[in-house]
Amino acid sequence: MTSIPVMIVEDDxxxxxxxxxxxxxxxxxSVVAACENLAEAQLKADAFEPELIMVDISLPDGNGLQLIQGLKTRHPHASFIMTTAERETKTIEQAIQLGVMDYLVKPIRMSRVQQALNDYLDFKQRLTKQEKIDQQDIDALFRKQSATDNSSRKTPKGIDENTLETLTEHLKHIDNTPFTADDIGEAVSLSRITARRYLEYLEAQGQVTMTLDYKTGGRPKQRYSKVL
Structure with missing residues (x-):
């Protein structure tokens, strides 16, 4: 399967x-291009023809919403996801009117990016699997959910309640020193990837915070801290 080409427009x-x-x-x-401003984004969009474009609103030479307006004319098949610290309702309304697929508020969690990508995949698959779709699929495309779809499950898919309880209980008894997913995985017998998934969930719940440690001599390392 060919990877979906993605372009990032972000000055940070x-x-x-x-x-x-x-x-x-x-x-x-797969990311095919990364840009720091509108001018560069316009050139690279023409050169790489990305299918999905991640756009920050605040850019050195203009506004990301203006960029989307221009690119939609020249690249009508491209889809857009906003990545921004702006939370004003007027800005969000403009983004919705432009037809953006998602709106990610900074600081952006890795789990939220993965969710946005999976939602985009699901959207594409529902549109391409058949020529006509029923009301249920249409509702899913427009992110509507009926009351009958509600579940008694307290945690999202992929987060086991017992494992989560074990992990959170462990966090209660450690000091305030930053820790990694490897540290947690070793302490509660989870793989690093699984531990990171649970930590990202706890981050989304406001129970831990994540920072990047750039003093590693290589790739930055994710370190987590308890929220006191």
């Missing part, structure tokens, strides 16, 4: 690196 190099690394971890996507 650290944020761009984290975003690129997260996207490239997904087997269905």
């Amino acid at each position: 190099l650290r944020a761009s690196y984290v975003l690129e690394n997260t996207i490239n971890q997904h087997t269905a996507f």
Whole structure:
């Protein structure tokens, strides 16, 4: 299967690196270009023809929403996801009117990026699997969910309640020194990848925070801290 080409438009190099690394971890996507401003983005969009474009709103030479308006004319088949710290309702309304697929608020969690990518894949698959679709699939495309779809499950798919309880209980008894997914995995007998998934869930719940340690001599390392 050919990877879906992605372009990143982000002037913060650290944020761009984290975003690129997260996207490239997904087997269905690959970053083909990364840009720091509107002018560069317009040139690289023409050169690489990305299918999915991640766009920050605040850029050195203009506004990301303006970039989307221009690119939609020249690249009508491209889809867009906003990555921004802006939370004003007017800005969000403009993004929705432009037809963006998702809106990720900084600081962006890796798990939220993965969710956005999976949602995009699901959207594409529902549109391409057959010529006509029923109301249920249409509702899913427009992110509507009926009351009958609600579950009594307290945690999302991939997060086991017992494992989560074990992990959170362990966190209660450690000091405030930053830790890694490897540390947690070793302590509660989880793989590094599984431990990181649970830590990302706890980050989303506001129970831990994640920072990048650039003093590793190589790739930055994710370190987590308890929220006191």
